[in-house]
Amino acid sequence: MLLCKKTYSDIPFAHRQHKHPGHCHLLHGHNWAISLTFGCHKTDECGFVVDFGRLKFLKQWIDDHLDHACVIADDDEAGKKLVESAPELFKVYHLPNTSSEGLAEHIYTLFNKMVREDTDDRAFIVEVEIIEDGKNSAIYRAEK
Numbered sequence: 001m002l003l004c005k006k007t008y009s010d011i012p013f014a015h016r017q018h019k020h021p022g023h024c025h026l027l028h029g030h031n032w033a034i035s036l037t038f039g040c041h042k043t044d045e046c047g048f049v050v051d052f053g054r055l056k057f058l059k060q061w062i063d064d065h066l067d068h069a070c071v072i073a074d075d076d077e078a079g080k081k082l083v084e085s086a087p088e089l090f091k092v093y094h095l096p097n098t099s100s101e102g103l104a105e106h107i108y109t110l111f112n113k114m115v116r117e118d119t120d121d122r123a124f125i126v127e128v129e130i131i132e133d134g135k136n137s138a139i140y141r142a143e144k
Contacts (some may be wrong), residue, residue, distance in 0.1 A: 001039050001126075002039065002040055002041075002043060002049050003038065003039050003041070003049065003126060004037075004048070004049040004050060004053055005032070005035060005036065005037050005038070005049075006035070006036050006038070006055060006058075006110040007033055007036070008033065008034045008035075008058070008059060008062055009032075009033040010031060010033070010035075011031070011032040011033065011034065011062060011066055011067055011069055011130075012029060012030075012031050012067065012068055013029060013030070013032060013066050013067065013068060013069040013070065014027055014028060014029040014030075014069070014070045014071065015027075015028070015029075015030075015070070015071040015072075015079065015098040016028065016072075016073075016076070016079060016098065017098060017099060018051055018073055018076040018079060018098075022094045023098040024083060025139075027070070027079070027082075029106040029131050029133070031132050032066070032130065032131065032133075033129075033130075033131040033134070033140060034062065034103050034107060034128065034129075034131075034133060035128070035130075035131065036058070036111065036125055036127075036128055036129075037125065037126045037127045037128075037129075038050045038115065038123055038124070038125055038126065039123065039124055039125075039126040040119075040122055040123040040124070042122060044119070044123075047129065049123055050115065050119065050123050052094070054118065055115075057114060057118065058111060058114065058115075059128075061111075061114070063108070065093050066093060068091055069090075069091045069092065069093045070083065070090045070091065070092050070093070071093050071094075071095055071098050072092055072093070072094055072095075072098065073094070073096065073097065073098045073104070074094050074095065074096050075096075076098075084129075089106040099138070100130040100131075100132055100136065100137065100138035101130075101140070103130045103138075104128045104129065104138045104139060104140035105128075105140045107128045107130070107140075108125055108127070108128040108140045108142065109130065112125040112142070114125055124142070125142065126138055126141065126142055127139055127140060127141040127142065128138055128140050
């Protein structure tokens, strides 16, 4: 298998861990990065795993859904009430799990489907790494 990697960095958005007993239950933001590892068994006609120039749809998805967003867990009732109180102040994205781990798995599921469709199933995502402020990260790796 051949691999290549693309990182989208400087993505500001907020989240909260509403079930966390510490300060992470408070709404807070990070400067995030999303690092994608792509794989294939046969390169394209140019010899690429993926043509980075053709991945604009991934950047567009990030810009549309996460850039300057507030990521709220599906079961976070207080978070939902906050957003409902002043919806004009929030660009909301809902997730089952707002941790870096949850985001990594979610992005993998969405982006792998998109990449497979774009490459006629030739290329795929092997792993997604979500990086908070360049310090901490979580990785979701496809199981074999």
